[in-house]
Amino acid sequence: MSLAALDVALLVGKAIGVLGFLLFARFLVWLVNLLLVAPRFDPLRHLPGPDGGALESHFNQVNDPDITPQVYKDWTSRFGKTFRYHGYGRHDYRLMSFDLRVLSHILLSPTYQKPWQTRQYLGRLLGRGVFNMEGAEHRYLRKLIGPVFTAQAVKDVSGVYFQKAEELTDRWETLLCAGSGDSATxxxxxxxxxxxxxxFGLAGLDYHFNALLDESEAVYSAFRTMFCISDKSSQLRVLKQLYLPVVERIWPDEADIITQRCLKTIHECGMALIETKRQAILAEKSDFQSQEKDMLSLLIKSNLAADPSARLSDRELLDQITSFLFAGSDTTALAITWCLRYLSLHPNIQQKLREELGDAGTTSQVDVLDGLPYLDAVLRETLRFTPPVHGTLRVATVDDLIPISSPVTLRDGTVVTETEHIRIRKGTFVHIPLEGINMSEDIWGSDAQTFNPDRWLSSSHSGPIQAFPGLANLMSFSFGRAACPGYRFALVEAKVVIAALVRQFSFEPVVGLEIGMYNCVMTKPFVRQAGRCASDGVGLPLKVTRVDTQHRV
Incomplete structure (x- = not known):
């Protein structure tokens, strides 16, 4: 090697060494600030809350729906309605509150947004949908999709609900007959x-998935495969996807490859469907008043009617539909599933509901089902007792003062009164305990942890909930800026399916099977089995028995 080349090599080596040292020094400064400096200046350190070791986390206590009702009851009795807990360790203070004034402030204020981690995780699967956007973009999307979820729009597609509910009962009847019995699991x-x-395929897209007949349709298979992979993702895998996405692009594993293949299938089919729909709408009438009532048609018409400079691209339209499909099909399915679970555990409630449905007669009208008070009460109580989404996070985008309605006793004994505020700094996470609020004894009474549909039939209930109309409709749909826009769709769909099933079948727990709750974005049931993780056993086996025609009420 020549002298000049050696000098260059030495210079390059020194440069790399200096760069490495600077990167290590920066990392060290960041780590010291994260673990030692920043926590000392975090105002949440003064709040009461559970303690733990330096790297001890409370994520399990906060996120495991099998134990959270008791954990929340214990914490609120010890620390009051507003407290802090540890995220990734003692340095990571996070705010949690059961104070309705605190929650109202956080959920209504644009100061608090979904964390970028949440938005990126959802965006990886759903694209830039309304559920993971913030700011002006979120407001515009909410306005654009408004026509899709009006009461009339939901009613216009209700025939699909009854059609598919009947198809489900027919499939079960066929399976029972094939088994030569009146019962099956x-x-x-x-x-x-x-x-x-x-x-959703028909009401949302005017598209036939035909999942009840055969689960081989390409788009349906792609969605289910992709979400199954997501459900089974380890915490380490999720962290890799969030903080080191380049690894997935350069060294994709089998799950990454399958997910990308699924996304490609969904994208190709979705874009073709959007183009076909748009051309049909444009060809029918220049004012876009076509008779198509499915969500995609309404969304395309709303988009075409918007200012051309603000219109969504086809990819952005597809992202909205994908988000609706994820939020609409899975969450509504879970609401119905948990309802059947609780009806199986409470045969007296199941029979009372069947009697109400029998008195109403066979009907395929939404207005009739909406007029059945006990059906409404059973569904609302199910959503209260087990909301499909267990909890949600917000992050403060600026330093803020949060108003309170219940006093907070700080760790040094100082009391923050209702006329004062608690301070929170920019970047702090706030956990919104949707299930916790739904089971709060201060709101729902001493039987808050009891499944009791009758609570919805009493006009004597009083308490803080009366002052918060959003909460009166359950935290299951959240409220404020991020309230679920499709709640009408979900409620009507769930009522139709529950009514069809309960009228024709009875439900009992399967002897010997223990059912647990598993939280992975949504709260899912699973069969407990030794040596198997929750995500491998997701499902809810029930004994289903045909209700004899002559004994049906």
């Missing part, structure tokens, strides 16, 4: 999900 979670997918 069905995984109702799986069957109901196939039903809600089919409903």
């Amino acid at each position: 069905f995984d109702v979670a799986h069957w109901v999900l196939r039903t809600t997918f089919d409903i």
Whole structure:
């Protein structure tokens, strides 16, 4: 090697060494600030809350729906309505509150947004949909999709709900007849999900998934495969996807490759469907008043009617539909599934509901089902007792003062009164305990942890909930800026399917099977078995028995 080349090599080596040292020094400064400096200046350090070791986390206590009702009850009794807990360790203070004034402030204020981690995780699967956008973009999308979820729009497609509910009962009848008996064990979670997918296919896209007949349709298979992979993702895998996405692009594993293949299938079919729909709408009438009532047609018409400079691209339209499909089919299926679970555990409630449905007669009208108070009460109580989404996060985008309605006793004994505020700094996470609020004894009474549909039939209930109309409709749909826009669709769909099933079948737990709750974005049932993780056993087997025609009420 020549002297000049050696000098260059030495210079390059020194440069790399200096760069490495600077990167290590920066990392060290960041780590010291994260673990030692920043926590000392975090105002949440003064709040009461559970303690733990330096790297001890409370994520399990906060996110495991099998234990959270008791954890929340214990924490609120010890620390009051507003407290802090540890995220990734003692340095990571996170705010949690059961104070309705605190929650109202956070959920209504644009100061608090979904964390970028949440938005990126959802965006990887759903694109730039309304559920993971913030700011002006979120407001515009909410306005654009408004016509899709009006009461009239939901009613216009209600025939699909009854059609698919009847198809589900017919499939079960066929299976019972094939088994030469009146009873069989069905995984109702799986069957109901196939039903809600089919409903959304027709009501949302005017597209036949035909999942109730055959689960081989390409788009349906792509969605289910992709979400199954997501459900089974380890915490380490999720962290890799969030913080080191380049690894997935350069060294994709089998799950990454399958996910990308699924996304390609969904994209190709979705874009073709959007183009076909748009051309049909444009060809029918220049004012876009076509008779198509499915969500995609309404969304395309709304987009065409918007200012041309603000219109969504076809890819952005597809992202909205994908988000609706994820949020609509899975969450509604879980609401129906959990309802059947609780009806199986409370045969007296199941029979009372069947009697109400019998008195109403066979009907295929939404207005009739909406007029059945006990059906409404059973569904609302199910959503209260087990909301499909267990909790959600917000992050403060600026330093803020949060108003309170219940006093907070700080760790040094100082009391922050209702006329004062608690301070929170920019970047702090706030956990919104949707299930916790739904089971708060301060709101729902001493029987908050009891499944009791009758609570919805009493006009004597009083308490803080009366002052918060959004909460009166359950935290299951959240409220404020990020309230679920499709709640009407979900409620009507769930009522139709529940009514069809309960009128024709009875439900009992399967002897010997223990059912647990598994939280992976949504709260899912699973069969507990030794040596198997929750995600491998997701499902809800129930004993399903044909209700004899002559004994039906």
